[in-house]
Amino acid sequence: MITAFADPLETLFNLQRELEARIASGWLRDLTASEGPFPPINVFQQGDDVLVVIELPGIDKSELQLQAKENTIRIFGRKTVAYPERVSMHRRERVFGEFDRTLSLPIAIDPDGIKAEYRDGILAIFLPRAEHDKPRTIRIN
Amino acid sequence: MAAKQLQVQKKRELQKKEEATIPARVFLPNADIYETADALTVILEMPGVEKNNVDVRVEDDVLTVQGRLDLSKYQGLEPLYTEYNVGHYSRSFQLSSRIDQNKISATMNDGVLSLTLPKVEEAKARTIEIR
Numbered sequence: 001m002i003t004a005f006a007d008p009l010e011t012l013f014n015l016q017r018e019l020e021a022r023i024a025s026g027w028l029r030d031l032t033a034s035e036g037p038f039p040p041i042n043v044f045q046q047g048d049d050v051l052v053v054i055e056l057p058g059i060d061k062s063e064l065q066l067q068a069k070e071n072t073i074r075i076f077g078r079k080t081v082a083y084p085e086r087v088s089m090h091r092r093e094r095v096f097g098e099f100d101r102t103l104s105l106p107i108a109i110d111p112d113g114i115k116a117e118y119r120d121g122i123l124a125i126f127l128p129r130a131e132h133d134k135p136r137t138i139r140i141n
Numbered sequence: 142m143a144a145k146q147l148q149v150q151k152k153r154e155l156q157k158k159e160e161a162t163i164p165a166r167v168f169l170p171n172a173d174i175y176e177t178a179d180a181l182t183v184i185l186e187m188p189g190v191e192k193n194n195v196d197v198r199v200e201d202d203v204l205t206v207q208g209r210l211d212l213s214k215y216q217g218l219e220p221l222y223t224e225y226n227v228g229h230y231s232r233s234f235q236l237s238s239r240i241d242q243n244k245i246s247a248t249m250n251d252g253v254l255s256l257t258l259p260k261v262e263e264a265k266a267r268t269i270e271i272r
Contacts (some may be wrong), residue, residue: 013151013224038147040225044218051218055225057188057252083175087182093171094186097147121188121252 038099039079048134050105050127057121058094064118066125068111073125076100108133152226165212166228170254178266181240181258187230188252195254199242205233206254239264 044051054075056064064077081096083089105127113128155167173184183204187195190208197206208230215227236242236258244259 010151037149037224040149041222042220042224042227043222044215045221046218050221055188057186059251081173083173084177087175087177090174090176090181092173093150094173094184095147095149095171099147118251120191121186 038095038097039075039101041075041101041103043103043105048129050107050109050129052103052125052127054123054125055121056118056123059118059121061118064123066116068109068114071106071108072102072104073109073127074100074102075123075125149225152228154226154228155231165210166226167231168226168228169232170206170208170230172232180260183234183256183258185230185232185254185256186252187254189227190230190252192249195247195249197245197247197254197256199236199245202236202238202242203233204236204245204256204258205231206256207231208254 039054039056042053044053052073056079058081059077059079063080065075067074067076076099078098079096081094108130109127110130113126115126117124117126150171152168155169157167161167170185170187172186175182185206185208187208189210191211194209194211195206196208197204199205210227210229212227239260240258241261245256247254247256249255
């Protein structure tokens with residue numbers, strides 16, 4: 001692979017992906033446990049709350065499931081890519097199949113406030129932080 | 142171990158000859174291309190791109206698709222754990238003379254753009270009867 005300059009973050013991303021591809025269970029006690037690196041997940045922090053953004057273009061909502069338990073979120077389902085019977089494929093780059101990923105967050109989530117939206121191929125999950133978990137400022141006398 | 146694991150390819154960045162004036166990165170959307178008797182269909186995956194932010198144009202036999210993301214949605218967000226790059230999409234294809242450029246049509250759903258490139262009459266498959 002020819003690159004103009006080495007981006008240190010790219011190397012970290014690659015390392016992360018290689019590690020993900022090898023674990024079937026969360027023995028690394030890492031942030032995610034999955035059957036593979038698909039679909040790619042980005043986790044952001046918005047103030048006290050967490051926003052999880054997943055790229056899943058062309059998926060049928062009926063084949064997508066989301067489960068929340070304590071401080072983990074599980075996204076699983078199947079992405080199908082179907083083409084008419086008698087076609088001649090010239091190029092095949094889209095990834096499709098079954099996926100099952102679990103995300104464990106280091107913060108406690110308020111399960112009633114979880115909101116998920118699927119739009120334009122992006123699944124965005126809003127996870128509000130539980131009240132009891134928010135840090136409280138203590139005044140020093 | 143589970144059944145064959147799905148692999149995710151890292152997003153490929155677009156190699157351009159000119160420099161860009163905006164700081165956003167541009168990536169190549171994944172494409173599936175298939176051919177039927179009447180037309181060539183190109184399916185492009187551009188997650189995060191709304192229908193009205195897609196630009197499809199044909200110039201000098203080159204079909205260029207550009208999809209822009211609304212990056213303002215990411216404002217105020219701090220990344221905690223990232224696996225993929227976020228940016229706009231662009232991909233170009235050289236069209237052969239067998240495509241009728243005036244009849245190209247496109248539909249978009251859930252971040253997937255489907256382009257239908259109909260073939261010119263003479264290029265459509267003809268079945269030949271064997272006597």
